[in-house]
Amino acid sequence: MQTRKETLVDELVEYMLVNGLSNVSLRPLAEALGTSARLLIYHFESKEGLLTEVLERMQTRLRQSFGTMLERGSGSSERPLKQFWDWAIAARNFPYLRLLYELQILAAQNPESYGQYLQQNASNWSELIAMALPENERTPAMVTLVGAVFDGLFLELMSTGDRKRTTLAIHHFIKLVDDARETSRVTHKKSAKASAN
Incomplete structure (x- = not known):
């Protein structure tokens, strides 16, 4: 079973396949994934x-x-x-x-x-x-x-x-x-x- 972080990585890949790198900052990414920038920082530490x-x-x-x-x-x-x-x-x-x-x-x-x-x-x-x-x-x-x-x-x-x-x-x-x-x-x-x- 995937961890939450692994699931987020898969979701990020799918998001970027569709949207490219135009909004590669934590807040827009978090919003698009239905999560928070704080959670992204918790899992990844930084952009x-x-x-x-x-x-x-x-x-x-x-x-x-x-x-x-x-x-x-x-x-x-x-x-x-x-x-x-x-x-x-x-x-x-x-x-x-x-x-x-x-x-x-x-x-x-x-x-x-x-x-x-x-x-x-x-x-x-x-x-x-x-x-x-x-x-x-x-x-x-x-x-x-x-x-x-x-x-x-x-x-x-x-x-x-x-x-x-x-x-x-x-x-x-x-x-x-x-x-x-x-x-x-x-x-x-x-x-x-x-x-x-």
């Missing part, structure tokens, strides 16, 4: 504490969903980045990702309050990205590149609403990576053959 809890709940839900998607698609020939992009832009998931990015931007503007959360979050997503990559490509640079491409294109989608162009860009990036893999494989094969002669 920053409240937002950190919401961020963590969103991250946990999304990481679990991403992990499940990777498990289901493990036999698929489709690239994990494409699978995740298609999942992220689906109508049922897009509002959650959009809210997550809005919250991330707010947290990044206040590193003194959210620094620990931001570091932990980056680490958690890096681990998931690494799991999705072929073993020989699980380098910090490649993990960072894949994460940055997704982040950049998702922010572009949030800004422009242009799903077609951003989806084509994801496909183009995947093709560039696949082409680089093939070139590396052929070069390695030639080099091994030359060494054997």
Whole structure:
């Protein structure tokens, strides 16, 4: 059974999905949830504490969903980045990702309050990205590149609403990576053959 605090976090997520971050101050939030600012302070200590809890709940839900998607698609020939992009832009998931990015931007503007959360979050997503990559490509640079491409294109989608162009860009990036893999494989094969002669 959920605690009152856990229930409040779920209600806050639902409220922010509908209303965004426009009224992220305790009194309007409390009023919208049918509670009091005093109760929110009791459970979360501050607005920053409240937002950190919401961020963590969103991250946990999304990481679990991403992990499940990777498990289901493990036999698929489709690239994990494409699978995740298609999942992220689906109508049922897009509002959650959009809210997550809005919250991330707010947290990044206040590193003194959210620094620990931001570091932990980056680490958690890096681990998931690494799991999705072929073993020989699980380098910090490649993990960072894949994460940055997704982040950049998702922010572009949030800004422009242009799903077609951003989806084509994801496909183009995947093709560039696949082409680089093939070139590396052929070069390695030639080099091994030359060494054997």
